Structure formats: C-alpha cells, structure tokens
Amino acid sequence: MSEYEVQKYAVIGAGNMGSGIAQKIATEGLPVVLVDLDDEKVARGMGIIQSTLQKGVERGIFKPEQVERILGNVSGTSNWDELGEVDLVIEAVFEDLGVKQQVFQRLGEVTKPSCILGTNTSSFYVKDVAAVTPHPERVVGLHYFYHPAMNRLVEVIGHEGTDRAAYDAAWAAQEAIGKTPIDSADAPGFVVNRYFVPWLNEAVRLLEEGAADIATIDWAAKRAFRIGMGPFELMNVTGVPIAMHAANTLGEELHAFYAPAAKLVDQVENVKENWDLSGEPDESKFDVVADRLLGVTFYVAAQLVDEGVSSVEDTDIGARVGLRWSKGPFQLINRVGVAQARAMAETITSKWELPMPKLLADADESGIPIQLVVKGQRGGLTSVWINRPDAMNALNPEVGAQLQAALDAAQSEGRGVVLGGSGKAFIAGADIKFFVDHLRADTFPEIYTFTADGQKMLRGMSGNQQPVVARVQGLALGGGSETALACDWIVASPKASFGFPETGIGIYPGLGGTQRLPRRVGLPLAKYLVYTGQILGAKQAAEIGLVDAVVPFSELDAACEEFAGKGVAPARTGRERCPSENWQAIWDYFASYSVDQILGGEADTGGNPVLDKAVKRMSQKSLNALKQAERLFNEGHHLELNDALDLELRDLQEVFAHPDALEGLSALIEGRRPEFQAPARA
Numbered sequence: 001m002s003e004y005e006v007q008k009y010a011v012i013g014a015g016n017m018g019s020g021i022a023q024k025i026a027t028e029g030l031p032v033v034l035v036d037l038d039d040e041k042v043a044r045g046m047g048i049i050q051s052t053l054q055k056g057v058e059r060g061i062f063k064p065e066q067v068e069r070i071l072g073n074v075s076g077t078s079n080w081d082e083l084g085e086v087d088l089v090i091e092a093v094f095e096d097l098g099v100k101q102q103v104f105q106r107l108g109e110v111t112k113p114s115c116i117l118g119t120n121t122s123s124f125y126v127k128d129v130a131a132v133t134p135h136p137e138r139v140v141g142l143h144y145f146y147h148p149a150m151n152r153l154v155e156v157i158g159h160e161g162t163d164r165a166a167y168d169a170a171w172a173a174q175e176a177i178g179k180t181p182i183d184s185a186d187a188p189g190f191v192v193n194r195y196f197v198p199w200l201n202e203a204v205r206l207l208e209e210g211a212a213d214i215a216t217i218d219w220a221a222k223r224a225f226r227i228g229m230g231p232f233e234l235m236n237v238t239g240v241p242i243a244m245h246a247a248n249t250l251g252e253e254l255h256a257f258y259a260p261a262a263k264l265v266d267q268v269e270n271v272k273e274n275w276d277l278s279g280e281p282d283e284s285k286f287d288v289v290a291d292r293l294l295g296v297t298f299y300v301a302a303q304l305v306d307e308g309v310s311s312v313e314d315t316d317i318g319a320r321v322g323l324r325w326s327k328g329p330f331q332l333i334n335r336v337g338v339a340q341a342r343a344m345a346e347t348i349t350s351k352w353e354l355p356m357p358k359l360l361a362d363a364d365e366s367g368i369p370i371q372l373v374v375k376g377q378r379g380g381l382t383s384v385w386i387n388r389p390d391a392m393n394a395l396n397p398e399v400g401a402q403l404q405a406a407l408d409a410a411q412s413e414g415r416g417v418v419l420g421g422s423g424k425a426f427i428a429g430a431d432i433k434f435f436v437d438h439l440r441a442d443t444f445p446e447i448y449t450f451t452a453d454g455q456k457m458l459r460g461m462s463g464n465q466q467p468v469v470a471r472v473q474g475l476a477l478g479g480g481s482e483t484a485l486a487c488d489w490i491v492a493s494p495k496a497s498f499g500f501p502e503t504g505i506g507i508y509p510g511l512g513g514t515q516r517l518p519r520r521v522g523l524p525l526a527k528y529l530v531y532t533g534q535i536l537g538a539k540q541a542a543e544i545g546l547v548d549a550v551v552p553f554s555e556l557d558a559a560c561e562e563f564a565g566k567g568v569a570p571a572r573t574g575r576e577r578c579p580s581e582n583w584q585a586i587w588d589y590f591a592s593y594s595v596d597q598i599l600g601g602e603a604d605t606g607g608n609p610v611l612d613k614a615v616k617r618m619s620q621k622s623l624n625a626l627k628q629a630e631r632l633f634n635e636g637h638h639l640e641l642n643d644a645l646d647l648e649l650r651d652l653q654e655v656f657a658h659p660d661a662l663e664g665l666s667a668l669i670e671g672r673r674p675e676f677q678a679p680a681r682a
C-alpha cells in the first residue's frame with residue numbers, strides 16, 4: 001500500500017482560488033483546513049465560501065442544510081501547528097516565488113513525512129517551489145482553474161524529483177474531490193494556459209494590426225470555437241493584467257511569439273481599463289480572424305505535445321473541461337483537415353521563424369489519432385482507461401472499438417488489467433444519441449452491430465488468463481454497470497454508484513445486464529434493480545454483492561492490485577438466498593411476483609414503503625421494456641451464461657422496434673418525461 005493516503009486536506013491562502021478549492025473539497029464531504037496569514041484573512045476566506053454557497057442556495061443548487069454540512073467540513077485557522085495531521089496541502093498564496101518558497105519551507109517543518117505538498121502556481125516551475133523543502137519528492141503542482149469550486153479541470157504536475165507514488169496519490173486525491181485531472185510536465189504555462197494565453201494575445205494582435213475590431217474578433221472567435229465568450233470579453237472578466245503577465249512569463253521562458261502584444265501592454269499600463277466591447281461585428285472578416293486564432297491554437301497545441309508537456313488527449317480534455325470549448329485543439333485540427341490546419345499554423349511559424357511542430361508536419365490527411373481509450377500502467381497492472389470525462393465516458397462504437405483493441409493488447413502483456421474511467425464517472429452508459437440517430441434513420445442494424453460487438457468484447461473480458469478488475473470510482477450507469485459486471489472483480493470507491501435505468505427509456509439492458517446481474521446478486525434483486533432503475537450507492541452495492549470491495553480513493557489502486565492477485569474470478573452462478581437482512585423484503589417480493597402481478601395490483605406490498613416506492617417507480621417505466629426484461633430474466637436464468645447472453649441479442653430488434661424505445665430515448669435527450677404507449681398501471 002502507498003505511504004501516501006489522502007484523507008485530510010489543507011489549503012494555504014484563503015483568497016479567490018484557495019477559498020474555492022477548500023469549498024470544493026468540503027462539498028465533496030471531506031475535511032479541509034483553510035489557512036491564511038491572520039485570523040482576519042481567514043475569516044474573509046470563510047466569508048467568500050459562505051456567500052458563494054448562499055448564492056448556490058438562492059439558485060436552487062444547494063439546500064440550506066447541505067450548506068451547513070459543507071461549512072462543517074471546513075475549519076479556518078492561522079495556526080500552522082494544525083497542519084500536523086494533514087495528508088495533502090494545496091498552496092494558493094500570492095503568485096510570488098519568494099512568498100511561495102517561504103510557505104513551502106514552513107510546510108516542510110510542520111507537516112508529517114507522508115504529507116503531499118501541492119502548489120497552485122500558474123507561472124513558476126514546480127521544481128523551483130520544491131527546491132526549498134526538505135522533501136521535494138512529495139511536491140507536485142496542482143493547477144486549478146477559476147472558479148475552482150465549479151471548473152472541474154486540474155493539471156497535475158510532477159517535477160523531475162517527484163516520487164511516482166506521491167504523484168499517483170495526489171491524482172487520486174483530485175478524483176476524490178470530483179476533479180478531472182490531466183497530466184502536465186513542469187513547463188511554462190503547463191497545458192491549457194500554454195495555448196489559451198497566446199490565443200488571447202493573438203486576438204489583441206489582430207486588433208493592433210487593424211485586421212478587425214473587438215466586436216468582430218469576439219464574434220468570430222465565438223463562432224469558430226463554439227464558445228460563449230470571445231477573447232476580449234474573457235480578458236475583461238478574468239482581468240486584462242493577468243493576461244499580460246501570463247504572456248510575459250511565456251515570452252520570457254519560450255519565445256518572442258508568446259510575449260504580450262504591444263497593445264495589450266498599453267491597455268494595462270496606460271489605458272488601465274477593460275476592453276470596450278461595443279460595436280457590431282463585420283461578418284466579412286470571419287475567416288481572417290478565425291484562421292489566425294485557429295492557427296495559433298494548432299501551432300501551440302502540436303508544439304506542446306512535441307515537447308512532451310502533454311498528450312494529444314489531455315490537451316483536448318483541457319480545452320473542453322477547463323475552457324468549455326466544444327472541441328479540443330486536435331479535434332479542431334481533424335475537423336478542418338490536416339492540410340488546412342497546417343496552412344493556418346504556417347502563418348504563425350513563418351512570421352515568427354519557428355519550426356513547424358513535428359506532429360503537425362508529419363500528420364497525414366487521415367488526421368491526428370485521438371485515443372478515447374488509453375492503455376498504460378498503474379502500479380503492477382496494465383491500465384485501460386476510457387478518456388472522455390466530459391462525455392462521462394459514454395460508450396459508442398468508436399469507444400467500443402478502441403476498448404476492444406486496448407483490452408486485446410493488454411491481455412497479451414501478461415499482467416492483470418485494471419479498467420477505469422477518467423473524471424467523475426466510470427462509464428455513464430451508452431451514447432443515447434447514437435441510438436436515437438439510428439432509430440430515426442431506420443438503421444437498426446447499426447444498433448445491433450454495436451450491441452453485438454459490445455457483448456463480444458465483454459464476453460472476452462472475463463475467463464481470460466489475466467484477470468480484469470473494474471476500478472469504479474464514480475457513476476456506473478446502464479452499459480457502465482454492465483461493463484463492470486463483465487470484469488472478474490469490481491472495486492469501488494465510496495463515491496461509486498450503480499444503476500440500470502434502461503426500462504425507464506423503453507429498452508432493457510443489452511450488454512449482459514439481464515444475465516450477469518442475477519448471477520452476481522440473485523434473480524429477485526436483479527429484477528428489482530432493472531425494473532425500478534433504482535441507483536445504488538457503493539455501500540448498498542457491497543451489501544448485495546454487486547461489488548467485491550469498497551475502499552477509500554487513496555486505496556483504490558492497491559485494492560485493484562490485490563484483487564488482480566487473486567487471479568480470474570470463478571464463474572458466478574447466482575445466489576439462492578438473500579445476501580442481507582436489509583434486502584429480505586425486496587428479495588421475497590420480487591421472487592414471488594411477476595411484472596403483471598405487481599402492476600396489476602395483485603402483489604401485496606404489505607404497506608412496506610420501500611416496496612410501495614418500487615411499485616411506483618415501475619409504473620413510470622415502459623411496460624413493454626419491463627415485460628421483455630422479465631422474459632430474459634426468466635428464460636436466461638436456467639441457461640449457460642453464453643447462451644443466456646444470446647437471448648439479449650435475439651430480442652434486441654423487438655425492443656427497439658417498439659415505439660417506447662424511440663420515445664424513451666428521445667425524452668432523455670430532450671430532458672422531459674417519456675410518454676409510453678399502453679402505460680403500465682400500478
């Protein structure tokens with residue numbers, strides 16, 4: 001087990017960033033100490049948290065009692081002696097290297113030897129902050145984005161001397177607080193600011209050259225990048241001087257191309273005001289503006305991957321999660337086409353006499369490969385990671401194909417495999433839009449092929465020589481729960497949750513849910529879960545044997561290795577008795593009654609509120625889907641697993657051909673309640 005286990009957090013600096021980071025940690029239910037220079041500054045930071053949460057209550061995001069609970073997790077102090085028991089410190093003091101080094105020196109003295117020290121610096125090297133501590137091996141960069149309680153992105157930065165185990169623990173500690181971590185080298189601007197700041201700067205250069213006015217540049221940028229705010233509006237919101245300082249740092253460290261435009265410096269030093277956004281856009285100038293902003297983005301993104309600062313995938317995730325662009329730089333390159341993208345980047349490289357990044361120079365017209373599934377290593381295991389955090393790692397044919405390829409390659413590596421997802425969700429299910437598009441286009445065979453391929457992949461996962469462990473850190477819904485069930489072992493974090501919502505959208509679980517679930521938890525409880533769509537937390541899932549273990553985030557990786565060490569799991573044949581007293585009434589009810597009996601009112605709940613709720617939930621589902629699921633349960637239960645799984649494919653067309661499928665799936669996308677045909681009645 002790692003010597004670094006993060007349970008208790010501390011944040012140093014109760015300013016804009018620090019108070020937001022502490023708020024997020026507390027909101028996720030974890031204890032955090034917020035430290036500043038004196039009690040007044042601490043109180044100010046606590047006040048920022050309180051008023052942000054209060055606004056959340058007014059907007060209906062939080063209930064007042066939740067706010068009480070969150071505030072109960074934060075303790076403010078100016079006494080550094082209270083940091084002795086803390087496992088991870090996040091420093092967010094002024095952006096001044098001397099001040100940060102002082103803080104790190106002191107942290108080295110007051111924290112315990114296994115405490116990880118993180119810095120939220122935007123412009124210094126992590127190694128320079130680490131240099132003053134007696135333990136540089138446990139220093140990492142943790143670069144959050146404003147507003148840190150809402151923006152999920154965090155760049156996790158190891159410097160040359162960072163201990164791998166400390167890095168991994170810091171990463172897991174970000175997952176534990178609901179963040180989406182990406183990896184960055186210890187390099188100027190890390191990942192996102194490296195291209196975002198030049199993007200802002202280039203907007204000012206366009207203005208300076210008279211290529212377009214502010215209103216036109218903002219309008220064109222919004223359209224080209226499909227974003228809500230253009231560069232000038234963004235600078236006004238986040239502070240024009242911050243953009244200039246960031247460009248200064250990049251310019252000093254990297255190249256004159258990155259240095260602030262003269263007009264940006266003038267705006268900060270002489271005009272000393274926000275940009276004037278007024279005016280009407282001149283639509284004829286769209287291409288001039290869009291091509292330049294895209295060119296800068298393409299050049300820098302490809303360059304930072306060339307330099308090994310980040311991967312193609314993390315660079316894109318950074319843009320989508322951190323900046324809320326609808327596509328990352330490499331997706332944009334593939335959208336405009338490599339030749340065109342290269343030509344756009346060339347306007348930058350030729351002007352500044354910079355070499356074309358190799359990634360862009362060597363790419364062919366098929367585009368830059370973007371891995372939605374990444375194979376790597378985690379501890380002693382081969383890791384296979386679904387890497388679409390902003391799409392909750394939803395399954396679609398492309399993800400499926402890449403998952404299959406990664407699993408095949410992993411199996412031949414001779415180690416156990418850990419299957420995970422990046423961000424807050426493990427896998428939130430299948431891509432619903434894919435189903436809707438094909439139902440509307442009357443191309444059901446695509447749905448069949450996707451499901452059959454998915455089944456084939458999942459069948460191939462268990463019973464191999466190498467065990468596969470599902471590392472379920474967050475939400476596993478529908479196809480996500482089914483994927484976990486197909487693994488040999490399931491290890492869950494306390495934040496994991498499982499559910500089978502399919503009957504509520506007019507279909508049944510088609511990736512083994514109606515067959516593997518009863519073999520894990522017993523037929524009656526499987527029926528309960530599929531008929532009601534009830535979502536289970538990790539603890540409940542453990543109670544009924546849906547997962548093999550629930551462990552804190554800090555122990556997840558070690559627990560996955562431990563289960564992989566047990567080898568492949570023996571075939572699960574289903575339990576005959578209820579696994580826990582808490583579930584007996586549900587077990588008995590669903591063991592005794594059919595869907596028709598339950599919905600026809602023949603099945604007496606005896607006034608048990610849990611059963612009454614189950615019946616109510618069933619009455620909102622598609623009756624067609626419920627009955628088809630029931631048929632699959634009852635027929636499949638007596639068969640060998642492989643034969644039983646075939647039944648789900650056999651009936652697939654029937655369930656998708658029923659109008660409830662299109663209605664249920666479309667309603668989900670449209671955010672409304674479905675109106676099923678021949679609705680089930682309680």
Ligand SMILES: NC(=O)c1ccc[n+]([C@@H]2O[C@H](COP(=O)([O-])OP(=O)(O)OC[C@H]3O[C@@H](n4cnc5c(N)ncnc54)[C@H](O)[C@@H]3O)[C@@H](O)[C@H]2O)c1
Pocket residue numbers: 012013014015016017018035036037041091092093094095096099102103120121122123143144145146
């Ligand atoms: N603001 C952003 O958008 C943003 C984004 C990412 C990273 N950052 C980085 O986060 C850090 C903090 O930025 P901010 O905007 O929150 O600054 P801020 O000025 O709002 O807050 C800094 C806080 O640190 C406290 N502080 C200063 N010296 C201290 C010391 N020795 N011990 C304890 N507390 C001390 C100050 O009293 C203040 O409350 C900076 O390194 C900045 O570069 C900022």
